Amino acid sequence: MSAKDCGHHDDERHKLHRRLFAALVGFIILILFIILLIFLILRPTKPHFILQDATIYSFNISAPNLLTTNFQITLASRNPNDKIGIYYDKLDVYATYRGQQITLPTLLPQSYQGHKDFTIWSPFVYGNSVPVAPYLSESLSEDQMAGTVLINVKVDGRVRWKVGTFVSGKYHLNVNCPAYVGGKMIGNSIAVGSAMKYQLVQNCHVDV
Numbered sequence: 001m002s003a004k005d006c007g008h009h010d011d012e013r014h015k016l017h018r019r020l021f022a023a024l025v026g027f028i029i030l031i032l033f034i035i036l037l038i039f040l041i042l043r044p045t046k047p048h049f050i051l052q053d054a055t056i057y058s059f060n061i062s063a064p065n066l067l068t069t070n071f072q073i074t075l076a077s078r079n080p081n082d083k084i085g086i087y088y089d090k091l092d093v094y095a096t097y098r099g100q101q102i103t104l105p106t107l108l109p110q111s112y113q114g115h116k117d118f119t120i121w122s123p124f125v126y127g128n129s130v131p132v133a134p135y136l137s138e139s140l141s142e143d144q145m146a147g148t149v150l151i152n153v154k155v156d157g158r159v160r161w162k163v164g165t166f167v168s169g170k171y172h173l174n175v176n177c178p179a180y181v182g183g184k185m186i187g188n189s190i191a192v193g194s195a196m197k198y199q200l201v202q203n204c205h206v207d208v
Contacts, residue, residue: 036166044161047086047113048078049204051153051177052120055197059149059181062129065137067102069095070126071195073153075177077120079113084161086113089170091157095125097149098136103127105156112162125153148182159208177204 051073058070075093079086092105103125113119132140143149155175161168181198 032166044084045080046206046208047159047173048080049155049175049177049206050076050078051179051200051202051204052076053197053199053201054151054153054179054181055195056181057195058126061132061137061140065132065134066129067097067132067137067140068128068130069103070124071095072122072124073179075121075123075153075155076118077113079115079117082115084163085115087111087160087162087167088113088119088173089158089160091155091173093121093123093125093153093155095127096152096154097132098139100132100136102130102132102151108155108157144182146182148180151179151181153177153179153204155204171208174207175204177202 053074054071055073056071058068060068062068073093077088088108088111090110091108093108094101094105095103104127106123106125108121108123111119140149154177155173157173158170159173160170179198179200179202181196
């Protein structure tokens with residue numbers, strides 16, 4: 001066999017490899033396109049969050065404008081989709097008062113939520129001697145005197161959608177749960193030792 005024949009066979013082999021590679025890439029792109037199309041048709045609905053209760057162990061303001069908080073919440077999430085699962089990759093829960101964060105973020109465990117499934121977390125959130133603005137200190141004292149304090153429990157994190165074997169990229173999840181607590185909330189509160197547990201069952205606002 002001449003050198004020319006060998007070169008011809010090498011060219012044919014390279015062309016075959018390129019065709020096989022192009023066919024494989026085309027097949028993968030087609031599969032991804034079909035999965036994406038199914039994903040868009042199904043249009044995933046964002047999860048529903050409910051703040052079920054909050055147990056207040058400590059919620060005190062001290063001079064000079066330092067706030068100490070310690071409470072446990074029960075937070076429930078429901079996946080309303082019947083064909084799409086949800087991965088909760090990273091969720092931080094914390095509390096704010098009139099726009100200022102008053103606790104450290106508490107990291108919730110990673111989890112997968114199947115179709116129409118529920119997930120319940122019961123984390124502690126706390127902050128020791130957190131500096132607050134003077135006007136917030138005054139507002140909090142006034143609210144406590146009035147008997148009702150509005151706290152916002154917030155969740156910040158990342159979620160992914162699962163359709164069959166396809167898993168989407170990460171999406172930003174933002175949850176805001178208003179919680180009214182205080183001495184005048186007698187009808188929905190239960191004494192737990194030295195703490196006070198408030199039955200809230202409050203729907204949360206969810207953005208994805």
